[in-house]
Amino acid sequence: MSRFKKEGSKDVPAISTSSMPDIIFMLLFFFMVTTTMKQTTVMVRNTLPQASEVEKLEKKSLVSFIHVGPPQNKAVYGTEPRIQLNDRFALVSEIQEFVTLERDARDEVDRKFITTSLKIHNETKMGLVSDIKQELRKAGAFKINYSTRKLVGRK
Template sequence: MARFKKENTKELPEINTGSMSDIIFMFLFFFMVITNMRETNVKVKFTEPSATEIQKLEKKSLVETIYIGEPLNKNENTIPPGKISVQLNDQTIKQEDLETQVQDFIARAKESRSDEDKNKLTFSLKVDKNVEMRYVNVIKTELRKNNALKISYATRKKVEN
């Protein structure tokens, strides 16, 4: 009886898990290719407006993002009169520093690119749809002053009925 039992366990086939890692690696590469790394922590809340006539920005590396929206955290700097934050890189900016900060931001963005790429640099404005235009106008004037003229209003694709 005991002998019979022993033989039976021996014959139980093991599941081959060798190809499992290959499959997972395939997944991994797939995700690495189609996604891009999140570089900054977004500190403002924003829902992009939707539009139909949108274009994809060609190169990720030539895009700098400016976020405008309600702050997620109450301690963030806001710009009067509404409680709206403007975020460049990793921080929200103060009203009084706005001009210099934007200037620095643009200068740094241009510095880190080659001369050829400087003209292709696009500033993507990610703005919450409930924000009043005054904030966007301020940023636009600053961009113009600093000769950063290529912009893109980030939008989502609207599903047409």
């Protein structure tokens, strides 16, 4: 059986790490393609409800977000669901101004395509939601999207 015995030194050759950058680059590209840039830091708890009949939102630049949910920092802001516009908490009455600002920030041709995406925590009551919807109607932001996670499985 000495045929199979190795000749020479018993040292294990060093593992080549020259393909390491390639692997890391592959990972990097994967993340670059599958993720999107963070828009704002969400300050509310935001577990979205699930639904099966969902559509994908196209044209991310034409979407403005309204987050609603109980604040993450309970000690300071309490537990009642709050509205977050951009990076701060806001009142229902501030939504009209927010819509106007969002509209002014876009090109004139794109303004009528703006979608307002409502990211609402699933335990929120409809009272607050319909208040927000009423304000959006008054502000003329008619196209809305109830943000939901896609229900996997049963169709």
